[in-house]
Amino acid sequence: MVTINDVANAAGVAPSTVSYVISGKRSISPKTRRLVEESIRKLGYHPHAGARALASSKTNVLALVVPLRTDLNVAVVMQFVAAAVTAARAHDHDLLLLTKDEGPAALQRVASSAIADALIVMDVEAADPRVPMLLALDRPVVLIGVPDHPAGLSCVDLDFTAAGSACVAHLADLGHRSIALIGPSPAVYRRGTSYATRFLDGFDETARSRDVRASSRPCAHSYEAVSACLDDLLAADPDLTGLVVHNEAVLPALLSDLRHRGLRVPEDISVVAVCPDTMAEQHAVALTTVAIPAEEVGAQAVEMTMRRLAGHTTSEVRLLGPRLTWRDSTAAPRA
Amino acid sequence: MVTINDVANAAGVAPSTVSYVISGKRSISPKTRRLVEESIRKLGYHPHAGARALASSKTNVLALVVPLRTDLNVAVVMQFVAAAVTAARAHDHDLLLLTKDEGPAALQRVASSAIADALIVMDVEAADPRVPMLLALDRPVVLIGVPDHPAGLSCVDLDFTAAGSACVAHLADLGHRSIALIGPSPAVYRRGTSYATRFLDGFDETARSRDVRASSRPCAHSYEAVSACLDDLLAADPDLTGLVVHNEAVLPALLSDLRHRGLRVPEDISVVAVCPDTMAEQHAVALTTVAIPAEEVGAQAVEMTMRRLAGHTTSEVRLLGPRLTWRDSTAAPRA
């Protein structure tokens, strides 16, 4: 193993000088710098992360806590992760993956043993048991999602209330008077994951203010569940002309079942989906969507984390405005 | 921060004794053990990971290199990751996430700076440029996937050759005489990711030996690409009665397009898909599948890694036998 001493010897300087060349924390003469940098390159020197962490109390590692359930969309989670790791690398940090399953204790462990400098936590629930623990930690924490009491913690998320509102507004603008929301699986509501209720709030509120008849149902993502859900919604309101789908996993089954019932999209029924843009074009009819900006949220989470690591101590809640893209799955209802 | 000294003082023993209590590397009297363990609990002591790594040259961290492309199935990647992190935690290890995009240099970096004890590399290509570098590393490496020259590296993967074979055999057993393979996107072949060609080999070989007419095409996952692909296949052989789909992303579009053409599954055409089992039930017709055992592969990769960390130096190539589940999308062809 190549150590800082090897580099120092090769360059004919003291180890501390090498350290200062690397960190830039003291001025170094151009000659010395060149000498040291060359030795580093020649020897293929990489500082020992453990030693560095021990001496500086900084690990250059961010911990990311992800949910591993299959009832919320795995592809979206992966997009978050991808964006986060990319952003972290851009700041010379690595990403450690933790699972939500390990519970609060894992967060404690990672913080106390100085495995990571900061934590990013996904899939935060309304009354998340991890929140009080995270507050007690002496490390920066950024949540993806918004709990009921985020005081003191930074949060970033899509503005789901506005997203729900935007979906209804789009359909209302097109002239729809009766719509329904197909929501996440019941388990998501049961858990109290806040985005579900926030979306519903925006949906209901705007439906009311735009005078649109609206109902909503959670829906699991098996074909049977989707079918049953449609049965219910259509029975409750046979004049339904618009569907808002806040559950990506349901889309294949839903579109398939609609066709099965002889309902054409968008001629007979319009569909707005909340999902990643990449998913919009995968179906027979390109879907009108409110995008889930996973990349942006992931990147923002890292940026906020880095800012807090740099000393900015103010916590902030950042809600990203929804972006609706009108594609082929929505149109004015038949007269 | 609570250190081993604090624990030692609280328990009235030497720091080294505390260390031995934790590691179990020397015998400790029951009385002392109890004393120390209580102090650890009371103080909430967690060993400093950096210090530990420095002193022991072990980090208890596994690095996992994942592809972040969207042209191969993200959900499957996530399943691997989930399985790996869970298995790693079961062995008291954490998982560090690296992206394939960072190239070979990142692997070098992680190894040389002692950030991780071992590497698990996904999405290995036939002539992967990372392979020689990985061989030069003095750390255990396990590949998910099989390169052309794996000598010296451990590999684990689904036996895609056998999987291709199993799909054909299933259709042949049902009486199909003319089938086609819808493969991964052209980019996957271009990259030379070996599972694509291995699957194709098994497919072709078994078609030949079972005397089944067979053709194959790569296919991107947009609706248009799928449609064009079907056009081609049906034009080439209008009597086609069986479809093998080795491209999960294509399934929604494919099933939708088949119905569009008036082809019922399985009455008019049988479909076997290679995809995670969880995906099989999400469609109108439950799909006959050869499962991609992502969890098992991910877990195996970790197990193999741990074994090598424990001193087992022999590298091994482990190919998991395919498991075909007969559901509703395959049947005997119409007479």
Add this chain to the structure above:
DNA sequence: TCTCATCGTCGATGCGCTTCGACAACGACC
């Protein structure tokens, strides 16, 4: 009773790095 293992504990050392204070060398200034 004496010797010799064995068991349980301790203290010292060093892992590779960052960081702090010290200190030459140098130029600017009165």
Add this chain to the structure above:
DNA sequence: GGTCGTTGTCGAAGCGCATCGACGATGAGA
């Protein structure tokens, strides 16, 4: 020519832990 501030470099200390050799205590065997 002497003083003072700068600039660039060095040496030493210490981060928290694992590990090794040492050593007292204990018990078995003769």
